[in-house]
Structures are given as structure tokens and as C-alpha cells.
Amino acid sequence: MFAARLQNAVYLIIARVTLYERAMLTIGQVAPKASCAQLRLLSRVSTQHRSSRDFNERQQIENMSQSQLNTAQLVFEEKPLHVPTLEELQQVIQGALCKNFVCATVKVGACPDLRAKEYGLVESGLGGKATLLEVGGPPYLLPLVQREKLYNIKEIxxxxxxxxxxxxxxxxxxxxxxxxxxxxxxxxxxVSADDELTNGSYTATVRGEQEECVLERIPSTEPRCALLLNLYLSRGEPGSVLKISAKQRKGELNFIECIRKGLEDHYGDQVVGLGGIFVIKKGAVHQHVMRDFSTTPIHTDEEVNQWLKFYDMPAQLNALGTLVTKEHDLDLRLQHFHSFSFSNWGGHYHYDTTPDIVEYEAYLNVAERVVRVDKPLDTHKVGRD
Structure with a gap:
């Protein structure tokens, strides 16, 4: 229904542009012999066209600003995950990280208060009904964007x-x-028990001729995301977590990839998922921010990388996200972390660019289940790095 209305609005604009272009051609044809009355008439047509076009564009933007998919009509799929003890995960992750970093320690201990200034989260812990959530996916962004894919996170x-x-x-x-x-x-x-939303989220946008990264807080009343989403859900309760420290990368794998592949190698077909926060305390990392939606189809990872805007972003960066060892027949994204800073940096984590000095600190918890929402039926593997 929404797509049809949008298409009709576009057709209307095109029709009015055509009328306007004909009017301007007429001016060109009659000038310089056109009468003052003719020119006044054509000027009125031009003014009416611009006013009508501007009104319709404003209406479309206003309608989209309030738009979202009906949560009740989305397809939800759920599967259990393998849940090793934190002590078992400690040993597996320690072994993986030691192959990739000069210094690496993994401990099981109480989660620090993540509301503290250095972390900047809206709740204190990662405990209680730990769940991985994936909504939508890259097929709704590529090859061309499906703008109607706006989701209400609070409702989901x-x-x-x-x-x-x-x-x-x-x-x-x-x-x-x-x-x-x-x-x-x-x-x-x-979201409180009374459905009150507390929003400490950010957007990162490419802005201006210099294509600067602009980090901005999402308004406290805005519950939506677009196209694709990977979340770690919990009750925000205090409790035990994996406390990870890694310094001076010596291998080729990035921090999250090292953990995920270590788990995959150990657990095989048993699907394990983790979520939480990691902090880049020293060094810099290679991150991207998506430019505005491409008007030409994107079909390959090479084309994706040409479209994305890449930056080397300095510490401190706080990255939030999830990892899972297998797709679990749900077309899952295996790892996805985005970071924010207390300056103007934020984006999608790829890898550190200062291996000799980089320092990571992470607090992760193991998830009990994964929920897949609005899984694309026509899927592909492009744009999943």
C-alpha cells in the first residue's frame, strides 16, 4: 500500500515536471516576440508547478517520517543456541586470542556498571534473558534500497x-x-516495564563536500531503525560476564573475527552466540559510514566498498553488537558491531590500523536463543563484512 502511494506521488511529480518543461519550452519558442500577458501566464504556470512540487515533496517526507512496518505482520522465527558455561568459553576464547595478540587475558567476573562515563550505556549489566535479534538484512539495502523497511525496535x-x-x-x-x-x-x-523508552543511541552520517563523519544522538522519542539490525537483548541486570583484554595484534584477524572463529572451530555445528560491548582504548580502527542510498544498483562487494566512505577513527571508541558462529538456517549475519565515541566519530567496525599499540577491552555475555524477524526471502551474501 505504501509503495503504491509513493509510486503514484512520484508519477504525479513527473507529470508536473513535464508540464513545467513544456511551459519553459513555450517561453523559448515565443520569445522574444511573446506578449507580456503570455509571459505572465507562463510565469504563473512555473510558480504553480514549483509550489505544487514542493508541497508534494514535503508531504512525502512528512509521511515517511511517521512511517513504519506493522510489527504484528512481521514474521518472527526463533531457535535455541548452545549455551556453554562462561568458564568454558573463557578457555576457548583465551586460546584463540593468544594466537592473534601479544597479550590477551579472559576472565569471568562481575560486569562493571556500563552506565559509567567511560562506557556510556543506558543500563548497568548484560544479564537476564540473553537473546540475539536480527531484523531484515543487507538484501533490503542492496542492490537498491527498499525504503519501506522501517522497523519499530520498541515493539519488536x-x-x-x-x-x-x-x-x-x-x-x-x-x-x-x-x-x-x-x-x-x-x-x-x-524499555521499562511500563513501556517508557530511554534512548542513548546514535547515528553516524556522511555530510558535506568534505564527506565528514557526523555523530548525532537519536531523539529520545525515536524507536525506529531501517533495513537491517543486529541486537543483543537482556534485562540489563548485573551479573557475571566474559571480561576480555587484548593488546598488540600480531595476527591477521580482527578482534571480533578472532573470537568468533575460535568459537566456531571449537564448537563446530553447535551454534554459539555472544553480544555486548568492546572498547578500543588505544590506537585507531578502520571503519565505514554508509553514504546516502545509491541510485544505481550495487551487485558486488567491490561496488559496495566504492560506495561506502571509510575512515581511520582514533580511540576511544565503544563498539556494540553481536557475533554468532553459524547462520543456523536463518540467514544470520555472523558478526556486526558499530561504535560511537565521545567526540564526533562513529561507524561500522572492520579492523584496527595500529596493531603495535592497539588495546581492546570487552564485556560479553552468551545468548540463550536467536530470534530472526522479517528474514529476506530473496537473499545474497553481498555487503556482510
Whole structure:
């Protein structure tokens, strides 16, 4: 229904542009012998066209700014995950990281208060009903964007987690209507038992002729994301977590890839998922921010990389997201973390660019299940790095 209305509006604009172009051609044909009355008439046509066009564009933007998919009509799929003890995961991850970093330690201990200034999250812990959530996916962005794919995070997470408090952190595409541009979403929000939204999320957008990265807080009342989303859900309760420190990378794998592949090698077909926060404390990392939606189809990872805007971003960066060892027959994205900073940097994590000095600190918890929402039926593997 929405797509049809949008298409009709576009056709209307095209028709009025055509009328306007004909009028301007007429001016060219009659000038310089056109009468003053003719010119006044054509000027009125031009003015009416511009006013009508501007009105319709404003209406479309306003309609889109309020738009979202009906959560009740989305398809939800759920599967359990293998849940090793934190002590078992400690040993597996320690072994993997030691192959890739000069210094690496993994401990099981109490989660620090993640509301502290250095972390900047809206809840204190990662405990309680730990769940991985994936909504949509890259096929809704590529080869061409499907703009109608706007989701209400508050409604989706409530349906998954049931009554009580919800804490959601992770990576996705930002709610583009509020920025009038495609953008990255760095999600950090909670929903109280009374359905009150606390939003500490950000968008990162490419702006201006210099293509600067602009990090902005998402309004506290904005519950949406667009196109694709990977979240770690919990009750935000204090409790034990994996406390990870890694310094001076000596291998080729990035921090998250090293952990994920170590788990995959150890557990094989048993699917394990983790989520939480990691902090780049020293050094710099290679990250991207999506430019505005491409008007030409994107079909390959090479074309994706030409479209994305890459930056080397300095520490400190706080990255939120999820990892899972297998797709679990749900077309899952295996790892996805977005970071924010306390300056103007934010984006999609790829790898560090200063291996000799880089320092990572992470707090992760193991998920009990994964929920897949609005899985693309026509899928592909492009744009999943």
C-alpha cells in the first residue's frame, strides 16, 4: 500500500515536471516576440508547478517520517543456541586470542556498571534473558534500497522479551527519515516495564563536500531503525560476564573475527552466540559510514566498498553488537558491531590500523536463543563484512 502511494506521488511529480518543461519550452519558442500577458501566464504556470512540487515533496517526507512496518505482520522465527558455561568459553576464547595478540587475558567476573562515563550505556549489566535479534538484512539495502523497511525496535523487542525491562544494544542502519539521508545506527536503548523508552543511541552520517563523519544522538522519542539490525537483548541486570583484554595484534584477524572463529572451530555445528560491548582504548580502527542510498544498483562487494566512505577513527571508541558462529538456517549475519565515541566519530567496525599499540577491552555475555524477524526471502551474501 505504501509503495503504491509513493509510486503514484512520484508519477504525479513527473507529470508536473513535464508540464513545467513544456511551459519553459513555450517561453523559448515565443520569445522574444511573446506578449507580456503570455509571459505572465507562463510565469504563473512555473510558480504553480514549483509550489505544487514542493508541497508534494514535503508531504512525502512528512509521511515517511511517521512511517513504519506493522510489527504484528512481521514474521518472527526463533531457535535455541548452545549455551556453554562462561568458564568454558573463557578457555576457548583465551586460546584463540593468544594466537592473534601479544597479550590477551579472559576472565569471568562481575560486569562493571556500563552506565559509567567511560562506557556510556543506558543500563548497568548484560544479564537476564540473553537473546540475539536480527531484523531484515543487507538484501533490503542492496542492490537498491527498499525504503519501506522501517522497523519499530520498541515493539519488536517487547514481543520477543515479554513483560519487564528490556535492554538492547547493537548495530544496524539508522532511521534515515530523521537525517534525510542513509546513516549508520549505533543502538543503546532500554524499555521499562511500563513501556517508557530511554534512548542513548546514535547515528553516524556522511555530510558535506568534505564527506565528514557526523555523530548525532537519536531523539529520545525515536524507536525506529531501517533495513537491517543486529541486537543483543537482556534485562540489563548485573551479573557475571566474559571480561576480555587484548593488546598488540600480531595476527591477521580482527578482534571480533578472532573470537568468533575460535568459537566456531571449537564448537563446530553447535551454534554459539555472544553480544555486548568492546572498547578500543588505544590506537585507531578502520571503519565505514554508509553514504546516502545509491541510485544505481550495487551487485558486488567491490561496488559496495566504492560506495561506502571509510575512515581511520582514533580511540576511544565503544563498539556494540553481536557475533554468532553459524547462520543456523536463518540467514544470520555472523558478526556486526558499530561504535560511537565521545567526540564526533562513529561507524561500522572492520579492523584496527595500529596493531603495535592497539588495546581492546570487552564485556560479553552468551545468548540463550536467536530470534530472526522479517528474514529476506530473496537473499545474497553481498555487503556482510
Amino acid at each position: 523487542t517487547r514481543r520477543i522479551q515479554g513483560a519487564g525491562k528490556i535492554f538492547a544494544i547493537g548495530a544496524g542502519a539508522g532511521p534515515y527519515p530523521i537525517r534525510s539521508s542513509n546513516c549508520e545506527g549505533i543502538y543503546n536503548l532500554s
